[in-house]
Amino acid sequence: MLLIVKARIAMKRRAVHRAFCAPGRCDWILVVIQLTDFQVFMPLARALRWFFRPGDKEFGMIRTYYDEMYDGAGQVRPHYREFARWLADTPDDLLAQRRREADLLFHRAGITFTLYGDEQGTERLIPFDTIPRSIPASEWRIVERGCIQRVKALNMFLADLYHEQRIIKAGIIPAEQVLANEQYQLAMQGLDLHRDLYSHISGVDLVRDGDGTYYVLEDNLRTPSGVSYMLEDRKMMMRLFPELFAAQRIAPIDHYPNLLLDTLKSSSPLDNPSVVVLTPGRFNSAFFEHAFLAREMGVELVEGADLFVRDDRVFMRTTDGPKAVDVIYRRLDDAFLDPLAFNPASMLGVPGLLAAYRSGNVVLANAIGTGVADDKSVYPFVTEMIRFYLDEEPILKNVPTFQCRKPDELSHVLANLPDLVVKETQGSGGYGMLVGPASTVAEIEAFRARIKAKPHAYIAQPTLCLSTCPTFVENGIAPRHIDLRPFVLSGKETRVVPGGLTRVALREGSLVVNSSQGGGTKDTWVVED
Numbered sequence: 001m002l003l004i005v006k007a008r009i010a011m012k013r014r015a016v017h018r019a020f021c022a023p024g025r026c027d028w029i030l031v032v033i034q035l036t037d038f039q040v041f042m043p044l045a046r047a048l049r050w051f052f053r054p055g056d057k058e059f060g061m062i063r064t065y066y067d068e069m070y071d072g073a074g075q076v077r078p079h080y081r082e083f084a085r086w087l088a089d090t091p092d093d094l095l096a097q098r099r100r101e102a103d104l105l106f107h108r109a110g111i112t113f114t115l116y117g118d119e120q121g122t123e124r125l126i127p128f129d130t131i132p133r134s135i136p137a138s139e140w141r142i143v144e145r146g147c148i149q150r151v152k153a154l155n156m157f158l159a160d161l162y163h164e165q166r167i168i169k170a171g172i173i174p175a176e177q178v179l180a181n182e183q184y185q186l187a188m189q190g191l192d193l194h195r196d197l198y199s200h201i202s203g204v205d206l207v208r209d210g211d212g213t214y215y216v217l218e219d220n221l222r223t224p225s226g227v228s229y230m231l232e233d234r235k236m237m238m239r240l241f242p243e244l245f246a247a248q249r250i251a252p253i254d255h256y257p258n259l260l261l262d263t264l265k266s267s268s269p270l271d272n273p274s275v276v277v278l279t280p281g282r283f284n285s286a287f288f289e290h291a292f293l294a295r296e297m298g299v300e301l302v303e304g305a306d307l308f309v310r311d312d313r314v315f316m317r318t319t320d321g322p323k324a325v326d327v328i329y330r331r332l333d334d335a336f337l338d339p340l341a342f343n344p345a346s347m348l349g350v351p352g353l354l355a356a357y358r359s360g361n362v363v364l365a366n367a368i369g370t371g372v373a374d375d376k377s378v379y380p381f382v383t384e385m386i387r388f389y390l391d392e393e394p395i396l397k398n399v400p401t402f403q404c405r406k407p408d409e410l411s412h413v414l415a416n417l418p419d420l421v422v423k424e425t426q427g428s429g430g431y432g433m434l435v436g437p438a439s440t441v442a443e444i445e446a447f448r449a450r451i452k453a454k455p456h457a458y459i460a461q462p463t464l465c466l467s468t469c470p471t472f473v474e475n476g477i478a479p480r481h482i483d484l485r486p487f488v489l490s491g492k493e494t495r496v497v498p499g500g501l502t503r504v505a506l507r508e509g510s511l512v513v514n515s516s517q518g519g520g521t522k523d524t525w526v527v528e529d
Helices: 013-020 038-052 078-089 092-109 137-161 175-179 227-240 242-247 256-266 287-297 353-358 379-390 407-415 441-453
Strands: 002-008 028-034 112-114 123-125 128-136 201-208 214-220 275-278 300-302 307-310 313-316 327-330 363-365 420-424 433-435 458-462 468-473 476-485 487-490 494-496 501-505 519-527
Touching: 078 128, 078 242, 092 123, 092 128, 092 227, 128 137, 128 227, 128 468, 128 476, 137 201, 137 214, 137 379, 137 487, 137 494, 137 519, 214 379, 227 242, 227 256, 227 287, 227 501, 227 519, 256 275, 256 287, 256 327, 256 363, 256 487, 275 287, 287 300, 307 353, 313 353, 353 363, 407 441, 407 458, 433 441, 468 501
Parallel strands: 128 519, 275 300, 275 327, 327 363
Antiparallel strands: 002 028, 112 123, 201 214, 201 476, 201 487, 307 313, 420 433, 420 458, 468 476, 476 501, 487 494, 501 519
């Protein structure tokens, strides 16, 4: 029957009140519902909380961020409507059961990451949230074009940097900015690569500001990781919630391993090259991904000790004798690739590998020396690279960035540390950074001393209002900040699998999404309009 229910905070109705109202913001609610049973009502109450939320002061902030699922008026965005209906109709206990199943399945599959320096142990399950991040196809097409444009320009920059250096001669990038960079590799100077491709596999980290605009937060051109989590998240969602995929058209991503293998093979001038994945070993933080991708592509997973160089050719040790290797998808840094050319103490690389590479007898994906292009001190110049090499306007914007190597910008940064995010130019994984608004006075002052000591090693950016997405937390569903990493494959053509890896900052109020800092992942849907 149709009832008008006036619920005060008492007994069972406390749960109803929590579903609709922020703590301390209302004592009474007035709801029109078709009431048959309290348990039937609760899923609706849980979902509708988002419509009636009075603000976000319960999360320590005023809502100035963009929410992926709900617009400013609290209405469900069109591409989320099917999911919102399903969420409202699904009992709490079933959702909780499915989440437990997901954790168990991830554990059984060994889907982990390694957390260094943690007293409780290094092997961790990466947290997975079962509320997806959804993107309408029309919006995705813009993101896709922007990522392809950006990676094309970065590859052209690397080819130019290691050859004619036209962009330096044109005065767009100072020579010392790149030639004195730790990631610049003199060994690559003058070396011609097949198709002039340096970054075959790239990750572009995107965030949304408060008005919904996409910004590139950083580029990943060395050994970008996370694609295995993207694929496993999708498998998990399809296994646990097949009805969601039957109700709407969601772009598939399971063909990524085939595209990756095709990209790696096309990086070689040979017709049917032999491909291997080179891993530092099982103690590496991304070893699960290395093994996963090798298995999915049907190629060998090798460590440095499994390879050797003879007459400037790379061979793999097998039970049937040496086997030639033509393409190495390497998942270790430049410094460890060849102890004869780089770090002499490295036990992870292959002696003589650089000589074989320079002779053109093996392809490394990604190429040596790509790190100079994704260094955070070079990031501010990427939009100019697009204009210089492609004669196009950038589709995706950069975040405004202050370079502490410049005295006037350094002064601004030091005067505004409480409002800025400061990063090491060589930092990654959420380490070596200061989030000013979330830091104590002591932390800010300690970081100030570090910046003053080595200003060239830092850049700073305004604190963005990263977009949020509904996320399961301990007490129900709440908004948590997210980013997005699409993966760009560059070979005969440049391709992007729809979606990418969505990372979520599970800690309340946190803007740091890295798994090493307590972040988790979500499945990313590109939904046909």
